[in-house]
Amino acid sequence: MYNEIKIVAIQASLVWQNPAENRRYFEQKIRQLDKDTDLVMLPEMFSTGFTMQPSSVAETMNGSSVLWMINMAKTNDIAIIGSMVIQENHKYFNRAIFVSPSGDIETYDKRHLFAIAGEDRQYTSGNNKIIINFKGWRICPLVCYDLRFPVWSRNTDNYDLLLFMANWPITRIDAWDTLLKARAIENMSYCIGVNRIGKDDNGYQYNGHTSAFNFLGEKIAHTKEGMEDLLYCKISKTELLEFRSKLNFLKDQDSFEIQK
Numbered sequence: 001m002y003n004e005i006k007i008v009a010i011q012a013s014l015v016w017q018n019p020a021e022n023r024r025y026f027e028q029k030i031r032q033l034d035k036d037t038d039l040v041m042l043p044e045m046f047s048t049g050f051t052m053q054p055s056s057v058a059e060t061m062n063g064s065s066v067l068w069m070i071n072m073a074k075t076n077d078i079a080i081i082g083s084m085v086i087q088e089n090h091k092y093f094n095r096a097i098f099v100s101p102s103g104d105i106e107t108y109d110k111r112h113l114f115a116i117a118g119e120d121r122q123y124t125s126g127n128n129k130i131i132i133n134f135k136g137w138r139i140c141p142l143v144c145y146d147l148r149f150p151v152w153s154r155n156t157d158n159y160d161l162l163l164f165m166a167n168w169p170i171t172r173i174d175a176w177d178t179l180l181k182a183r184a185i186e187n188m189s190y191c192i193g194v195n196r197i198g199k200d201d202n203g204y205q206y207n208g209h210t211s212a213f214n215f216l217g218e219k220i221a222h223t224k225e226g227m228e229d230l231l232y233c234k235i236s237k238t239e240l241l242e243f244r245s246k247l248n249f250l251k252d253q254d255s256f257e258i259q260k
Contacts, residue, residue, distance in 0.1 A: 013198030042082025050167035054092035155187035184213035
């Protein structure tokens with residue numbers, strides 16, 4: 001087990017529906033990172049922006065962007081996670097893809113699709129929450145709108161770190177800030193959310209607020225508002241376990257069953 005891991009979240013202005021250009025941008029940032037970086041987070045739909053035209057940009061799990069993620073992970077000895085548009089079995093998914101330094105892949109399909117933007121009409125919802133084991137840390141990856149649903153996020157799996165990848169607009173950014181903090185507190189977990197900046201072709205504006213919270217809900221790292229920036233965060237498993245040992249609120253949580 002690694003007691004401490006270093007996480008970098010990249011807050012960027014995405015080029016609309018241009019995977020090659022977005023990959024070039026993120027590759028430049030990744031290659032400049034310190035060698036002790038363990039995990040890199042990219043925003044939701046990092047290769048295209050939050051598009052409702054999946055047929056124009058969808059890739060497969062053998063496509064250029066997934067192969068790029070594998071190459072970045074292996075050559076830089078890091079884990080990397082971000083969501084992108086994936087086509088599989090004649091369906092489209094907003095899929096979070098985690099690639100380990102060895103190139104192994106784990107995936108999570110966004111469960112809560114943003115109906116207001118028509119995401120539920122273009123994409124297929126996922127039904128399975130996953131826990132990724134990485135360097136002795138149990139990591140739960142979720143995507144954007146999932147943040148609003150505490151039952152789905154609930155820490156019934158004894159995870160240590162909750163990750164959210166988003167395209168969360170400036171008009172509702174206060175909710176983003178508040179809910180990230182709430183998810184950290186109620187789940188006694190570190191919680192990190194990476195968001196984009198800029199304006200997409202749908203006219204939505206984004207100002208980032210990429211942030212990390214500890215298990216007490218204290219903000220331990222954040223980016224500059226509205227600017228391309230990197231969040232650097234080192235988190236401690238010892239501090240997390242010591243806190244849970246002293247105040248194990250999770251043992252008193254209610255039991256429930258999610259109907260899928």
